[in-house]
Amino acid sequence: MSRKPIIAGNWKMNKTVKEAHEFVEAVKDKVPSPELVDSVIAAPFLALDRIVADAKGSDLKIAAENVHFENSGAYTGEVSPVMLEDLGVDYVVIGHSERRAYFAETDDTVNKKVLASLEHHLLPIFCVGESLDEREGGRWQAVIKNQVTKAFAGVPADQAPAVVVAYEPIWAIGTGKSASSDDANEVCHFIRETVAGLYGEATAEKVRIQYGGSVKPANIANFLAQSDIDGALVGGASLQPESFLALLDGAKA
Numbered sequence: 336m337s338r339k340p341i342i343a344g345n346w347k348m349n350k351t352v353k354e355a356h357e358f359v360e361a362v363k364d365k366v367p368s369p370e371l372v373d374s375v376i377a378a379p380f381l382a383l384d385r386i387v388a389d390a391k392g393s394d395l396k397i398a399a400e401n402v403h404f405e406n407s408g409a410y411t412g413e414v415s416p417v418m419l420e421d422l423g424v425d426y427v428v429i430g431h432s433e434r435r436a437y438f439a440e441t442d443d444t445v446n447k448k449v450l451a452s453l454e455h456h457l458l459p460i461f462c463v464g465e466s467l468d469e470r471e472g473g474r475w476q477a478v479i480k481n482q483v484t485k486a487f488a489g490v491p492a493d494q495a496p497a498v499v500v501a502y503e504p505i506w507a508i509g510t511g512k513s514a515s516s517d518d519a520n521e522v523c524h525f526i527r528e529t530v531a532g533l534y535g536e537a538t539a540e541k542v543r544i545q546y547g548g549s550v551k552p553a554n555i556a557n558f559l560a561q562s563d564i565d566g567a568l569v570g571g572a573s574l575q576p577e578s579f580l581a582l583l584d585g586a587k588a
């Protein structure tokens with residue numbers, strides 16, 4: 336079955352509100368038709384209000400890079416799914432390896448965030464990936480299966496296809512060293528089999544799986560040509576308008 340590609344730029348901790356605004360103004364009327372590809376920018380919380388307004392009426396979708404799982408309350412410094420929904424944010428990146436490594440994100444919090452996001456009509460882009468140690472030690476299947484299974488716990492079958500899974504091997508993030516497209520596809524296929532184990536083949540065929548880790552305009556088409564890779568989650572190469580647009584072009588091809 337053919338799944339629509341989804342390309343998401345993840346800006347991480349980059350860009351002031353002004354810079355974010357200028358970027359969105361530069362690309363919003365140039366992104367491909369949503370019949371061909373879903374185009375998404377994930378930006379820091381501070382920029383979201385401005386760029387959701389900037390992107391309104393265009394085919395560019397906006398994501399948050401994180402969300403808390405409670406609707407409100409005594410959680411100093413956090414942002415709730417109610418707030419993001421109210422702003423008109425479309426997607427939210429959940430469980431990025433940087434959040435797992437530096438901000439004590441766990442499989443349990445990732446799962447709560449997936450459930451809370453779906454409840455508030457935010458589409459989760461939930462991230463999985465193994466470390467170099469886990470890959471070299473032959474443990475990647477166990478690690479990935481555990482991350483996927485825990486993230487989907489409690490997600491009803493009819494909502495599972497709304498979840499985008501991003502496979503980002505930790506050793507390929509920001510290193511310039513991407514996985515080979517065959518290796519990435521092997522893991523993405525394994526992710527799909529894991530989802531099939533939870534919900535059945537028909538549902539698993541609908542779930543979109545991205546690859547992330549040193550994706551660039553020059554290599555994106557190789558990844559997208561693979562059977563189980565339906566898009567990319569891109570850090571560094573999404574920071575410049577020309578490069579982001581080139582990634583979208585590569586996904587269309």
Ligand SMILES: O=C(CO)COP(=O)(O)O
Nearest residue numbers: 345508509548549570571
């Ligand atoms: O972590 C990533 C996207 O979420 C990947 O980052 P790079 O594309 O900079 O390797």
